[in-house]
Amino acid sequence: MYIRMSQYCDKVVILKSVSESVQAFDANQKPIKGLRRSTTVQIASFNLVEPIVHPEIPDDKTTEFEEWREFQLKRIQKAYIEHAAAGKLGGYPLLKTRSDMGDELARVGEFSGLISTMIEVQPGMIKNVINGKKQAEDRQIMTLDERVSSQAICERMREISEDILRYISITGRKGTDIYTIQQTLDMRAAWSAMGCTLDRRGIGYRKITGMIEGRNAADEGEEIFSEIKKNTIG
Incomplete structure (x- = not known):
């Protein structure tokens, strides 16, 4: 049983591996008995604040999963702050889907450390807006030559x-x-x-x-x- 985040890191999903029988036949079209395969099934999904409680999830796993979710949330909050400081506003936290994506210490299924950018502005502009100021350069219009x-x-x-x-x-x-x-x-x-x-x-x-x-x-x-x-x- 394990936990991972959804594509845009707005939920967590609890999954487990199960073994199921497979219907197969030999060359003479006779059923082959005892063949099984492993597959993954979803037990439940939770948003980022609701308690992780489910009949199939043991108490020790509940504690482990909630701590894991809290750690991912802190990483996302930190990434948003750094994202805004770099002049990038909005966007979605992105799930790590491959090992070479984003934070090399993050595992596939965790927050990748990346925020998709919706709007990019100059970092200085954010500071000016916060301070209620607007520099003269922001009012300048480019000439045709430029x-x-x-x-x-x-x-x-x-x-x-x-x-x-x-x-x-x-x-x-x-x-x-x-x-x-x-x-x-x-x-x-x-x-x-x-x-x-x-x-x-x-x-x-x-x-x-x-x-x-x-x-x-x-x-x-x-x-x-x-x-x-x-x-x-x-």
Whole structure:
């Protein structure tokens, strides 16, 4: 009998392994007796505050499980504080689903140490809001020159990819659960327009595809996507 947290660490689940008979037949289609297999069944689930009490859970296990839950809650609270201090607001605590995810000391089925990010702001902005202040920089609007700089454009496009992948990670939704095919085509069209803007139809370069000056932008883009996906989804 053991305990683990739910996917978003909002419940705990009590499980146990049981042995059950398996129906099988030999080459002559005769039943094979005595075959069994181990499987896992759920005994009960509890929220994060209710007593862990169930007829199948012994008292010593109840104490052990409640102490384990309390330890996970303290880790989650600490993670939220660190998350906010880094300028990241909201999100869900994430369950550890593989050994290389999050805190290396946490076990699979425990809180991973990771909080999925819903909103990111500059840490200084949080301090200013708490103190009722707003710095002059926050009121400044970027000039057109600043908006069309390569760095600014790359950052904006990367943020879009991060937002989409973060949303997938948080919700588990994909495909038409997020965008209809028409909406997806609208975005692909906008992306294509960006490509046109960067070639001879826009800024004037005759060719921006394939290998140019030792670089292949498409290959580099796949590497950037992989990095974003790794950092966002894990």
